[in-house]
Amino acid sequence: MKTVTVNSFTNRDSHQKGRQAMRNKNSFMSKLAVLSVSLVLTSAGSINGALPLIESGLKISNTEMELLSTAPALSVVIFVLLSAVLADHIGIKKTIALGLLLVGVAGGAPMLLQDYSVILASRFLLGAGFGLINSLAVSIINVLFDSEPNTKATLQGFRGSAENVGNATLTIIAGVLFAMNWHMSFAIYLIAFPILVLFWIFAPEVNTEPKTGESAETESQFNLSPTVWIMAIFALLLVMMFTALSVRFSSMAVAIKGENYNA
Numbered sequence: 001m002k003t004v005t006v007n008s009f010t011n012r013d014s015h016q017k018g019r020q021a022m023r024n025k026n027s028f029m030s031k032l033a034v035l036s037v038s039l040v041l042t043s044a045g046s047i048n049g050a051l052p053l054i055e056s057g058l059k060i061s062n063t064e065m066e067l068l069s070t071a072p073a074l075s076v077v078i079f080v081l082l083s084a085v086l087a088d089h090i091g092i093k094k095t096i097a098l099g100l101l102l103v104g105v106a107g108g109a110p111m112l113l114q115d116y117s118v119i120l121a122s123r124f125l126l127g128a129g130f131g132l133i134n135s136l137a138v139s140i141i142n143v144l145f146d147s148e149p150n151t152k153a154t155l156q157g158f159r160g161s162a163e164n165v166g167n168a169t170l171t172i173i174a175g176v177l178f179a180m181n182w183h184m185s186f187a188i189y190l191i192a193f194p195i196l197v198l199f200w201i202f203a204p205e206v207n208t209e210p211k212t213g214e215s216a217e218t219e220s221q222f223n224l225s226p227t228v229w230i231m232a233i234f235a236l237l238l239v240m241m242f243t244a245l246s247v248r249f250s251s252m253a254v255a256i257k258g259e260n261y262n263a
Contacts, residue, residue, distance in 0.1 A: 024204070025144045025145070025204045026151075027202070029198075029202040030202050030203060030204055031155065032198070032202070033198045033199045033201070033202035033203040034137075034140055034141060034144070034155070034159075034199070034203055035155065035158055035159055035162050036162070036195045036198055036199065037096055037100065037133055037137045037140075037195065037199055038137050038159045038160075038162040038163045038166065039162050039163070039165070039166030039169075039170075039191070039195065040100075040103055040130075040133075040166055040170070040189070040191065040192055040195065041130060041133060041134060041137060041163050041166070042163045042164070042166065042167040043166060043167055043170045043171075043188065043189070044069070044072040044073065044076075044126065044127065044130065045069055045167075045171075046167060046170040046171040046174045046188055047069070047174050047178075047185045047186060047188070048069050048171075049171070049174060049175050049178060049185070050174065050178040050182040050185040051065050051066070051068065051069060052065075053178060053181075053182040054068065054182045057182055058114075058116050058119075060116050064116065064120075067120065068119065068120060068123055071120055071123040071124050071127060072123055072124065072126050072127030072130060073127060074124070074127065075124045075125070075126075075127030075128045075130075075131060076127045076128075076130050076131040076134060077131070078128070078131060079127070079128045079129075079130075079131025079132050080131045080134050080135055081131075082131070082132075083095055083099075083131060083132045083133075083134070083135055083136055084135070086098075086132065087136060087139075091205070091206065092136050092139060092140050092143070092206040093140075093199075093200075093203055093204075093205060093206055095132055095136055096132065096133050096136050096137070096140065096199065096203075097196060097199065097200055098129075098132055099128075099129045099130070099131070099132030099133035099136075100129065100133065100192045100193075100195055100196040100199065101129070101192070101196060102125055102126070102128055102129030102132065103126060103129035103130065103133070103189055103192040104189060104190060104191075104192035104193045104196065105125075106122045106123070106125035106126040106128070106129060106189075107122075107126045107129070107186060107188075107189025107190075107192065108186055108187060108189045108190045109122040109186070110122055110123075110183060110186040111183045111184065111186045111187055112183075126189065129192075137159065138156070138159070140203070140206055141155045141156055141159060142156075143206050143207070144204060144206060170188045170191070173188050174188045
């Protein structure tokens with residue numbers, strides 16, 4: 001009996017050490033888990049190529065069609081603000097996990113839906129998921145690697161690259177899928193589920209307790225120079241222009257080349 005008891009405690013201790021190793025912030029899998037979250041962040045417009053098919057399939061107007069692409073942006077703005085409040089209550093990790101769950105469920109829902117209003121609602125919820133993740137994808141790196149500035153800077157660079165790689169890859173996959181039918185293009189958002197599993201298993205728990213003097217430092221960060229505000233406005237205009245082009249491009253291609261172009 002003594003041997004069995006000792007073995008059981010040894011196995012339990014080994015299991016706990018294994019879990020701690022999995023969630024070591026400097027391990028490859030932990031860094032991959034944190035970075036993988038950004039793969040879906042800019043994928044709201046990845047289904048834009050299917051918009052003309054959605055317009056004809058649902059018998060909707062051009063304005064209603066374009067609203068499907070831009071609706072997530074509205075809820076992103078709202079839920080980016082709410083994400084910090086939610087993170088204070090349930091933690092950064094759980095908030096990001098909730099966002100990924102929303103992206104997977106709401107993003108993939110149009111695969112099974114036929115009603116325009118319900119699809120539009122699902123797109124709004126998709127933006128809510130993006131909003132919960134958006135700022136926290138940056139914050140989790142800053143918090144985890146606050147004492148390692150070189151690692152933090154490197155990971156933030158990789159995180160920005162992950163957004164672009166994710167957007168490009170998912171746009172290509174959506175283009176391949178909508179050759180079957182427009183519903184299938186929304187399957188790209190199902191990638192949020194394996195990312196959620198990876199993140200939940202390997203991402204470390206994050207301590208969000210403020211440090212001494214952090215409130216004063218935060219207040220000083222709001223005293224931005226006019227140059228920063230000008231750059232922010234320029235970035236806003238650039239994003240607006242890019243969004244308008246991406247939304248209208250598929251309709252322009254159909255108008256110029258015909259509905260069967262590249263079919």
